[in-house]
Amino acid sequence: xxxxxxxxxxxxxxxxxxxxxxxxxxxxxxxxxxxxxxxxxxxxxxxxxxxxxxxxxxxxxxxxxxxxxxxxxxxxxxxxxxxxxxxxxxxxxxxxxxxxxxxxxxxxxxxxxxxxxxxxxxxxxxxxxxxxxxxxxxxxxxxx
Numbered sequence: 001x002x003x004x005x006x007x008x009x010x011x012x013x014x015x016x017x018x019x020x021x022x023x024x025x026x027x028x029x030x031x032x033x034x035x036x037x038x039x040x041x042x043x044x045x046x047x048x049x050x051x052x053x054x055x056x057x058x059x060x061x062x063x064x065x066x067x068x069x070x071x072x073x074x075x076x077x078x079x080x081x082x083x084x085x086x087x088x089x090x091x092x093x094x095x096x097x098x099x100x101x102x103x104x105x106x107x108x109x110x111x112x113x114x115x116x117x118x119x120x121x122x123x124x125x126x127x128x129x130x131x132x133x134x135x136x137x138x139x140x141x142x143x144x
Contacts, residue, residue, distance in 0.1 A: 004029050004037060004051065007066055009087060010059040012039070012049075023047055024088040027059060042089045062087060068100040075099075077115065078107035 004010075010027045014020050027039035030048060037051040039059055049055065063085045076084055076099035083105035088097040137143060 004056075004059070005061075005064075006031070007064060008061050009042070009063040009065065009089065010039060011062045011087070012058045012060070022091075022093075024093060026062070026087050026089060043091055043093060063100060067102055067104075069103055071099050071101050073099055075107070076101060078112050079105055080108050080111070 006029050008029065010029070012025055012027060014023065014025045022043050023041045024043045026042045027049070028042060030038045030040045032038070038048040039051060041047040041049075051059070068085060076086070079101045083102045085100040086097050087100070088094050090098070092098075
């Protein structure tokens with residue numbers, strides 16, 4: 001059987017027709033005393049799939065928890081795509097998936113620079129809008 005490892009996040013595409021409510025499609029390995037392996041869905045942990053020779057290839061390793069740090073969205077965006085991960089790992093589901101980056105990775109200078117330039121453009125537009133609002137206010141007879 002494939003070499004599954006604890007501390008790794010696995011992903012499996014949920015087949016059509018299979019229940020998806022309260023399931024993420026991401027799994028962690030659970031090994032029982034009898035040597036049997038189960039993949040436990042990360043949503044609530046109350047749904048597990050026994051690993052068999054027929055389904056073992058369905059589980060793809062996507063991230064090793066010891067190699068990553070959980071970060072907030074803004075920090076996540078500063079990293080190159082190869083250094084970051086976005087997966088649901090708890091009952092927040094797909095909507096509130098967590099952001100992770102490799103521990104040994106550094107933020108991308110180019111990405112951070114682009115984010116700062118976008119921020120500058122945002123504030124420039126905000127100032128232009130506010131100046132226009134001020135100009136319209138002086139022309140408006142509604143105010144006393």
